[in-house]
Structure formats: structure tokens, C-alpha cells
Amino acid sequence: MIRKFRTIASDARLPQEFHDNHPETELSLSFANGSHTRPEKISDHILCRKIKLKKRHEIERLFKVIPPLMTLSGVSHIIDCGSGQGHLDRLLTIIYGYKIHSIEMDCDNVENAQLHDKTALEYLQRLKMTQLEHSDMPTKVNCFLKSGQHIDEAIEAIDGQGVVGEHLLLGLHACGPLSNMILEQFADNPKCRALVLACCCYMKNGKEKFPMSQYLGERMPFVLSREAKEVACHAIEKFLEKFNANELDSLRVHGYRAILEHLILKHDPSKKHTGMRSVRIDSSMGFKQYGLKASRNGDTIWANIPDDGFDSEEIQPMLEECDRVVLYYSLRMLVAPIVEALILLDYEHYLAEQTGVKSTYVIPLFEPTLSPRNMILVAHK
Ligand SMILES: C[S@@+](CC[C@H](N)C(=O)[O-])C[C@H]1O[C@@H](n2cnc3c(N)ncnc32)[C@H](O)[C@@H]1O
Numbered sequence: 001m002i003r004k005f006r007t008i009a010s011d012a013r014l015p016q017e018f019h020d021n022h023p024e025t026e027l028s029l030s031f032a033n034g035s036h037t038r039p040e041k042i043s044d045h046i047l048c049r050k051i052k053l054k055k056r057h058e059i060e061r062l063f064k065v066i067p068p069l070m071t072l073s074g075v076s077h078i079i080d081c082g083s084g085q086g087h088l089d090r091l092l093t094i095i096y097g098y099k100i101h102s103i104e105m106d107c108d109n110v111e112n113a114q115l116h117d118k119t120a121l122e123y124l125q126r127l128k129m130t131q132l133e134h135s136d137m138p139t140k141v142n143c144f145l146k147s148g149q150h151i152d153e154a155i156e157a158i159d160g161q162g163v164v165g166e167h168l169l170l171g172l173h174a175c176g177p178l179s180n181m182i183l184e185q186f187a188d189n190p191k192c193r194a195l196v197l198a199c200c201c202y203m204k205n206g207k208e209k210f211p212m213s214q215y216l217g218e219r220m221p222f223v224l225s226r227e228a229k230e231v232a233c234h235a236i237e238k239f240l241e242k243f244n245a246n247e248l249d250s251l252r253v254h255g256y257r258a259i260l261e262h263l264i265l266k267h268d269p270s271k272k273h274t275g276m277r278s279v280r281i282d283s284s285m286g287f288k289q290y291g292l293k294a295s296r297n298g299d300t301i302w303a304n305i306p307d308d309g310f311d312s313e314e315i316q317p318m319l320e321e322c323d324r325v326v327l328y329y330s331l332r333m334l335v336a337p338i339v340e341a342l343i344l345l346d347y348e349h350y351l352a353e354q355t356g357v358k359s360t361y362v363i364p365l366f367e368p369t370l371s372p373r374n375m376i377l378v379a380h381k
Contacts, residue, residue, distance in 0.1 A: 006237070006337055006364050006374065014064060015361055021068035046123045047094065050116060051087045054371050058172065058198075059088050061365045065378060066196055067096055070168055073194040073380045077167040079103065079151055080138075081182050082174045086113030089138040090120060094130060100138035101155050101164070103145060110142045145178065151185050168194040173373055176204025183212060183347055186379065187354040194380040195351070198366075200373045202343055203230040213349035224339065231332045232339040235372030239333045249283040254329045255322030256281065256290045259315060263291070264303040271303040287311075287319055344375055351379040 048056055070076060076098055080089050083102035090113070092098050104110050117137045124130040141158050145151060152164035169192045171182040179199040186195045203226050210224055211217050242250055257276070264271050276294040279285075288310040295302045344362050351360045357379055366374035 005341055006368060014363065015359070017072060017359070018065060018068040021071040022064075042127070043124070043129055046120055046127075046129075047091055049120065050085075055087055057370050058366055059091055062088065062172070062196070062376075063091075063095075065363070065365065065376065066092065066168070066170070069194045069196065069378065069380060070096075070098065073166075073168065075166045075168055075193050077101075077165060078170050079155065079164070079167050079192075080170040080172070081145060081151065081185075082171055082178050083113065083138075083140075084109050084172075085116065086110075086138060086140070087116070088170075088172055089113075090117050093136065093138055094120065094124065094132065097132070097136075099136075101141055102138045103141045103143060103151065103155070105142070105144040107142050110140045113138075114140060145181055147177065147181055147184070150189065152189065152191060164191065166191045166193050168192075168196065170195075171197045171199075173198050173200040175201040177206060177209070179347075180205055180209040180212065183350060183377075186351065190356070190381075192381075195378065197347075197377045198373055198375070199344070199347070199377070200233065202232045202340070203227075205229065210343065211346045211350075213346050214353055215349045216346045224343075228335075228339050229343070231336045232343060233373065234333060234336045235368045235374070236333050236337050237368040238372060239330070241369060248326070250281055251326045251329065252322055253279065253281045253290070255319075255325035256287050257294075258325050259287060259318045259322075260291055260294060262318065263305045263309050267305045267309065268303040274302065276302065287315065340375070344377065347377055348379075351377065356381040 051059070066078075070078075078089070078092065078098050078100045080100060080102045083089055083104045084106075086102050086104075086109075089100045089102045093100055102110075102113065104113070118134070121130065121132060121134060121137060124132075141155050143154055143158055145154060151169070152167075155164050169182055169186050171179060174182055174197060179197060182195070182197055186192045207223075210229075211220050239251075242248065260276065261273075264274070277297065279290055279293045281290055291305070291310040292307070295305055348360050348362050351357055359378075359380060361378040363376050363378060364374055365376045368374040
């Protein structure tokens with residue numbers, strides 16, 4: 001059942017009300033679905049420059065949902081929270097002409113997004129493929145959204161362009177607390193008419209943010225630990241691919257990472273749980289080689305681990321236990337989709353409990369092997 005829940009949405013599985021409301025556009029997007037090949041159409045080539053395959057796939061899929069939802073809820077304005085490099089917003093503006101505010105806390109992301117917008121627009125203008133001007137491109141709002149803050153007020157304070165009207169609220173892989181903020185914003189702000197949200201990093205959510213719905217709040221017989229929320233971020237499909245392709249050696253990386261954590265705690269406890277470089281391993285790669293790759297970047301050494309720490313005597317018995325970590329990891333993977341389903345269904349209940357909400361959906365929109373957080377929450381008032 002869970003597998004069915006996560007299976008990619010074909011057109012046929014999108015809600016009927018979306019099929020009936022798909023606007024026509026002059027410029028279209030026809031990226032080869034999931035293909036690495038160079039797009040044939042010049043417009044596609046311009047539109048998808050610098051956009052990674054995963055992001056292209058997500059954008060292509062979101063184009064089946066966002067435009068019909070805009071029509072259904074009668075809005076032409078989008079507020080994107082955590083817009084990153086702005087690829088989705090740029091294409092939504094160029095192709096559909098929507099007015100967009102892109103809110104992003106990281107100023108490097110904002111600068112890159114502005115540069116990409118400018119380059120794409122100038123190309124299209126030179127080829128006379130668009131009527132848009134620079135002022136039509138997404139407005140960048142460089143700010144850190146805080147819980148309890150009204151997003152439209154944050155925009156008005158920075159943009160200075162008067163009152164923000166009715167809009168669709170968007171969050172594509174909004175990490176942890178940002179997802180909760182977006183959900184609360186949709187609930188509290190009558191001007192938010194529709195919502196499209198792909199969550200990620202569930203473990204970063206505050207304890208008080210689960211469950212969010214009254215329904216589950218009254219019934220929840222247990223507390224979700226940080227570890228449970230963390231495992232919900234893993235895609236069982238990728239894991240199964242490795243299983244089916246007999247690439248179990250690569251799963252040893254989890255055992256290696258556990259030993260590396262032991263060394264980190266020993267040599268520099270302040271780096272506990274720090275993200276290390278991700279390293280693909282195969283049967284020929286030993287722990288030392290892995291450890292050096294994961295913890296070194298040129299001359300930079302993380303966590304003060306000396307080179308001989310990677311083959312010290314204490315490591316050997318741990319290496320012999322490595323497969324038990326893989327076994328434990330596999331058992332955790334079995335419950336991962338159940339935890340994610342629980343979180344998302346709680347969020348959906350929360351949305352459905354709000355006044356004026358007409359429909360809510362949890363849609364498995366992305367191909368999970370390409371984009372592991374593949375479910376989106378959709379609602380409109
Ligand atoms: C996982 S990225 C996704 C970026 C983009 N939506 C995409 O899919 O390409 C999440 C983005 O949200 C931004 N972000 C996270 N929390 C934020 C907050 N509280 N306020 C503003 N931006 C935030 C991060 O800087 C990051 O660029």
C-alpha cells in the first residue's frame with residue numbers, strides 16, 4: 001500500500017479538477033523526460049541552461065500542477081518560499097507570465113538567480129521569443145522567514161511595492177521548519193488561496209510541530225523521535241535499486257560512516273553529526289581510503305582525525321561488524337516510507353481543518369529515484 005502511495009503520479013492520477021484547468025501557453029517546455037540529451041528546441045536549450053536533471057524533472061512535473069491550480073484559485077501571483085537559485089520561478093514567469101516573489105535567505109543564491117534570470121531573458125529577447133521585460137522577472141526578496149511572521153508583510157517591508165494580493169504559496173523542498181511556516185501561513189492568511197509544498201529535512205522540524213493537525217493531536221499514541229524523522233528523508237526506491245542490482249557493497253558506506261563518526265567523537269567532538277563529503281564506494285574501497293576522501297578536501301582536514309587514525313587497531317573489530325550496520329540500515333529503510341506518510345497525512349489533515357479550504361491532496365509527483373522527496377501537498381481555498 002505504501003508503495004502505491006509513493007508511486008509516481010501519471011496524468012491519470014492527478015485530480016480531475018487539474019485536467020480541466022490547464023492553460024495554453026505560447027512558449028512551452030518539452031525537456032526530454034529524465035534524459036541527459038541536449039534539448040532539441042532552442043527555447044528549451046535556453047530555458048534549461050544550468051538546471052540539473054533532478055530539478056528539470058521536478059519543474060516539468062510541477063508544470064502539470066501549478067498552472068491548473070492558479071486557474072482554479074483565480075490567482076496570477078506566486079510567493080515562493082526558499083526559492084534557491086530560482087529555476088522554477090524563472091520558468092513559471094517566462095512560460096506562464098506569472099508575477100512571482102522569490103523569498104530566499106541565502107544572498108549567493110539570490111545573486112545567482114538574478115544572473116540566470118537576466119541571461120535567459122536576454123537570450124529570448126534577442127531571438128524575439130518573449131515580450132517580457134526585466135521588470136517582469138521574479139522579484140527577489142532576500143530575507144530569512146521566521147515563524148509567526150506574515151510572509152506578505154516581509155515582502156512589503158523589503159519590496160516596498162504596496163500590499164501583496166491573493167496568491168499561491170509555493171515551497172519546493174522547503175527544509176524542516178520552513179515547511180511548517182508555509183503550512184501555518186496558508187492557514188492564517190486569507191490571501192493565500194492555494195498551496196503547493198514539497199517538504200524535506202523532517203528532522204529539522206521543531207518538536208512542537210508534529211503533529212500539526214487536531215485530528216492526529218488527539219489520537220497520536222507516541223512521539224516521533226528525531227531519528228524517525230531523519231529516516232523519513234531516505235528514499236526506499238534508491239535502496240531497492242541497489243538491492244536489485246546486487247550493489248550491496250555500496251551500502252557498506254553506512255558502516256564506514258558509523259566508524260568515521262566514532263573517530264570524529266574521539267578527535268573533535270564539536271563536529272558530532274557534521275555532514276562529511278559523500279563518497280561512493282565499491283568492493284575495492286577500504287575504510288582508510290573512504291575516511292580520507294570523506295574527511296579531507298585538499299588541505300582542509302575536518303574533525304582533526306590524523307591519517308593513522310583510519311587504520312588504528314581499534315578500527316579492525318568495528319570493520320568486522322560493518323555488515324550489522326547495513327542490516328540495521330535496511331530495517332530502518334523499511335519503516336522510512338511509513339513515517340513519511342504519517343507526517344504528510346498529518347499535514348494534509350491540518351490543511352483540511354482550516355476554514356475555507358476546498359480540496360487537499362498528497363500527490364506522488366516526482367520519480368522517487370530522481371527526486372527522493374517525491375510527494376507534494378496541494379490545497380486550495
Ligand atoms: C532545499 S533548498 C530548495 C531550493 C529551491 N526551492 C529548489 O527547489 O531549487 C531550500 C532553500 O530554502 C532556503 N531557506 C531555508 N529556510 C529559509 C527561511 N527560513 N527563509 C528563507 N529561505 C530559507 C535555503 O537557503 C535554500 O535555498
